[in-house]
Amino acid sequence: MTRIVIVEDELDIASVVQDYLRHAGYETTHFADGQSALDHLIASPPELTLLDIMLPRLDGIEVLRRAREHTSHPVIMLTARIEEVDRLLGLELGADDYVCKPFSPRELVARVRAVLRRTAPPAERSQALQGMHGLMLDDVHWRASLEGTPLNLTRREFGLLQVLSRHPGRIFSRARLLELAYDDTMDVTERAIDSHVKNLRRKLGAVTPSHDWIRSVYGVGFAWEAPGQG
CATH class of the missing domain: 3.40.50.2300 (Response regulator)
Incomplete structure (x- = not known):
């Protein structure tokens, strides 16, 4: 770390x-x-x-x-x-x-x-960060892949994925995700978080349709759900 x-x-x-x-x-x-x-x-x-x-x-x-x-x-x-x-x-x-x-x-x-x-040294700048369960995040180029398949995320979607996936099981409110995932929140609202989460689910689900990676907690927010976690 x-x-x-x-x-x-x-x-x-x-x-x-x-x-x-x-x-x-x-x-x-x-x-x-x-x-x-x-x-x-x-x-x-x-x-x-x-x-x-x-x-x-x-x-x-x-x-x-x-x-x-x-x-x-x-x-x-x-x-x-x-x-x-x-x-x-x-x-x-x-x-x-x-x-x-x-x-x-x-x-x-x-x-x-x-x-x-x-x-960062050149080798580190180009090195993707290996996550759990086949998820890879490249913080430098804002790219992500799951089981070797590129996810083609927007920068907003990548920011959400970055925060959620690094804290498996932790429940984040929409307001907290807004603070942590985005450096500039002027054009992002809490309501927009739902839209970005929906798009993330769709792109993740296209690779692993049998697993829902992002769990909704009614009235609270969202949590990253790794396979076998819950």
């Missing part, structure tokens, strides 16, 4: 970010001060770090400066500072992106995905 370190001294912000990243399928570790974070980054570099600038003990710029002597893993800076000098300094030291507070958690997850795709 992809590991992400969150370095943020505002605990309410850190908690929300952790929640969204975990629901997006990432493993997270949180540090509230720069020195503790730096020690961890040097000893065990993650796949990505979200690094606040204003931190106790050691500020984020210094953490990034020292960390870059030991690791080249991607770093996204989080800050309330909007001055251009801070932005340029962070990027010159090796930051891969820069997000200003306040920010949308969904947008932050989208930026994390984009940076991870952009910085």
Whole structure:
């Protein structure tokens, strides 16, 4: 599982970010001060770090400066500072992106995905992710197949499949699916979720007509139903 370190001294912000990243399928570790974070980054570099600038003990710029002597893993800076000098300094030291507070958690997850795709080694960028029961998801190219058959999904359908299939048996409300599956929800409504689920069922069912992969829970939402699970 992809590991992400969150370095943020505002605990309410850190908690929300952790929640969204975990629901997006990432493993997270949180540090509230720069020195503790730096020690961890040097000893065990993650796949990505979200690094606040204003931190106790050691500020984020210094953490990034020292960390870059030991690791080249991607770093996204989080800050309330909007001055251009801070932005340029962070990027010159090796930051891969820069997000200003306040920010949308969904947008932050989208930026994390984009940076991870952009910085992955070439072999990893082209490698599809093998799922259970013959389902394969390619997060880079937004493609999916079932038992070797391409599903030809829209990006909206792929986002739903990604969230549901990675949490088998978990029931998601329409509102929660809207938050987790789509980076930009301006043109998507909860009612549209039903339409996307219907299309997903049809495309999955065309490959495996004997199994209904997505279970409807009346009055609640939907859950991924792996063969033999229920």
